[in-house]
Amino acid sequence: MKKIGFIPLRKGSKGIVGKNKRKMVGRPLFTWVLGEAIFSDLDDVYVYTDDETIVDFINKEYQWTNKVKPLIRSAESATDTASTESAILEFCEKINYNFDVFCLLQATSPFTKKEDINACLDKLSGEFDSALTVVHTHRFTWDQSGKPLNYNPQNRPRRQDFEGLLIENGAVYITTKESLKSTKCRLGDKVAVVQMPEESLYEIDSETDWVVVENLLIERQKREKESKKITHLFLDVDGVFTDGTITYSKDGELTKNFDMRDGMGLEILRQHQVEVMVMTSENSELVAKRMEKLKIEHVFLGVKDKYSLLKHIAQNKHIDLNQVAYIGDDVNDLTNICSVGWSFTPNNATDIVKQHADVVLSKNSGAGAIREACEFIMNYNKRF
Known part of the structure; x- marks a missing residue:
């Protein structure tokens, strides 16, 4: 039928x-x-x-x-x-x-x-x-x-x-x-x-x-949120990994600035059996190269409906959304921010996201915010 x-x-x-x-x-x-x-x-x-x-x-x-x-x-x-x-x-x-x-x-x-x-x-x-x-x-x-x-x-x-x-x-x-x-x-x-x-x-x-x-x-x-052990971390890129600024030349995107301490935080988090994935609305070759350097295998570029893709990934991997942490900074992250087990946003994020995130980090994007979130997740997971 x-x-x-x-x-x-x-x-x-x-x-x-x-x-x-x-x-x-x-x-x-x-x-x-x-x-x-x-x-x-x-x-x-x-x-x-x-x-x-x-x-x-x-x-x-x-x-x-x-x-x-x-x-x-x-x-x-x-x-x-x-x-x-x-x-x-x-x-x-x-x-x-x-x-x-x-x-x-x-x-x-x-x-x-x-x-x-x-x-x-x-x-x-x-x-x-x-x-x-x-x-x-x-x-x-x-x-x-x-x-x-x-x-x-x-x-x-x-x-x-x-x-x-x-x-x-x-x-x-x-x-x-x-x-x-x-x-x-x-x-x-x-x-x-x-x-x-x-x-x-x-x-x-x-x-x-x-x-x-x-x-x-x-x-x-x-x-619909519940307290469960975090097994997966999803991150936006611009305004999370970076300070939100981009340098352009006449040929297009030129540079983005990343914080090395964030990369180390993610590496340590993976050692604690938390899988890291990246989901961004931008389709950037620079981002792809940086994520390859960080050995992040699952990178989704050019995503506009982030919540539907998140649910699709969770369904395929048999993940409860309450086992997911998410870091975002702008309105296109808002549904994910409101829906996952733990949501984080940098201190310099947009007001609407700061209003609804579970944790507003003390660090700014591109200046240790991801590292701070990683440490929070590792400490939180100890109770499980």
Whole structure:
């Protein structure tokens, strides 16, 4: 049974300009749901967009998986007035309905996790032909005329005695091919519901919504941390190994400055059975040469979605993210900073990263910050 994911994206956005590509906790918004879809039980994940830059991003960023497939949508299906169903049906015709189960995923629902997707998929194994995600809320509802719809104000129930409501959160919709062909709709006649946390009900339609959702995501990532022995250290490069400055000539990048004490700290850390890896958004020959000199085997250059790659590496190596330490300094490190067992940042890092890192080091980048973090990890691991 072939199960596909479908993420529709448009260039246009009236509420927040460039919303799908804007960084949410340091990652483009659409990559939150895309990353979870990759690690779910879906077989393929299609990103259906009229934005060529998103297609280029996907082709460069997700070479470590064969599940993600960008596809250009028509201008007609990407207008403000076009329905999501019209984009769905156009897409299905393009791929000749080559699937058994269709999963619509909304990029503006960053709280979606692979477990939510899988739970919806599991619902189709029984009597249902479709499923969607909902939120259980204890809100009292009224109509425009001032009439209560779900309770009696004269006998106002306590929260614990009130059954509440199930509300669509617009995150995940799953249906069979037969149902989609018949109804021309994301949902069929026999619908199952899967509950998600109440925070997932937030919609991102304004700058205020963006701030609220971003802070909720940060706190969610932090809540999942546990104390475990550190077995792997991941490091950014510019602003961590170096002081963040680069010398250029007319021919391009010329020099970066590295601290020799950091190299020794990493060597000693490896002797304590902590594997060291490097992950940077820059694609620098100088960095590659320096890491080769430091005998760091796993070096990932030109990475923009660092969190998805980190999860991919952890899955392949059977590593719990709580066994990972991470050193970063800027916003593109933020999700990793909030998600690993121990996160560190140099004293001269950006304020947003210093606000959320577990440890703000006393040393600056390129001036002993890595060595200080290595010593912390070695001392911390003694308790295990």
